[in-house]
Amino acid sequence: MSGSKARLYMDYNASAPLRPQAYDAMLAALLIDANPSSVHTDGRAARSLVDQSRQQIDCLFGGQAKQMIFTSGATEAANFVLTPDWTMGRAPVRFSKLYVAASAHPCLLSGGRFAFDDVVQVPVTEHGTVDLIILEDLLDRHDAASGMPLVAMPAACNETGVMQPLTELASLVRAKGGTLVVDAVQMAGRLPIDLSNPAGDYFILSAHKLGGPRGIGALVALSDLMMPRPLITGGGQEKGHRAGTENTVGIAGFGAAVQAALIDMAEERWADTVVQRDRFEAELRMLCPSAIIHGDAVQRLPNTSFFSLPGIKAETAQIALDLDGIAVSAGSACSSGKVGPSHVLEVMNAERVDGALRVSLGLDASDADIDRLLQSLQRLLKRSKTARAA
């Protein structure tokens, strides 16, 4: 790339680059030409690959997972688990309402297989954390005669990085006779999941947010007493919970990525990313004292900064940064090319701003990268000031 600067990727919450360990594991898996359900030697080799990945991913849960069903990603896992119809052994079990954080990813907010009227949005505070008092009130008023309450919460918001108080949420939900589904997509592999006092009952994972391949995820159950009725039926794969031949290549990449992510976490490498993110925000405030950093008063993911620059549309800023070779996002990247107001800003009552930019860093973010981002924003702020003065 003579003469032009290499691109800078700062959109890890949309998708993290494939880790080399995942790439190697996937190449090796591609050479295993068999169906993991086949009983011959070749089939058993494929099966042991799937089992090994399951064990690697279970390390995120301290080896406590009772069920791990591989899916095509977090969206499928959400559609699988968010259903009124469950079974306990052979007996049917019914959830009558789904309570979901208003700041959740659309794959939770759309309610899975619940009827539209049975999905209740739980408001969040201006900081983006779930309003526990309102949730408690909603659960107190839940009509238990019609079925149990199912609660779905993001461990961390993909846009703001704001983390929910999972242990408190789990105790509240349990005390009210409910079941907690945690969307751990953005937290898994970046911060440990607190299992001393289980922070949830069912967890949704996606490989591509932690350096695995896109198109593979899982639903993890810490207890196998109850399971949702399958979303995909057919053969008896995944113990009858999800039909279809397993994506052995994706699963192998997922397991290897988790293993590498766990090493990074053990070495506390994300602590350096927090330093970079905090320096970025401190210098941004100096460049633009009226900048609003959403969710900065509460606990956030180490890599995420979601901010508004008054007077500058987030989409305009995103394009300007892109032209400077820097990839960030203006809200979430859940549908290709979609540009629209962020529902997370709306539910945090911050809709009066012109959208927000999300910078989500990887472990490799350097001082020079942050300087380059700040310089690009500085040029943008200057251009905007000149345009307003003209």
Ligand code: PLP
């Ligand atoms: N949940 C969260 C918090 C996400 O950030 C995303 C992706 O952006 C998803 C769920 C959906 O994940 P997938 O792409 O695996 O369907």
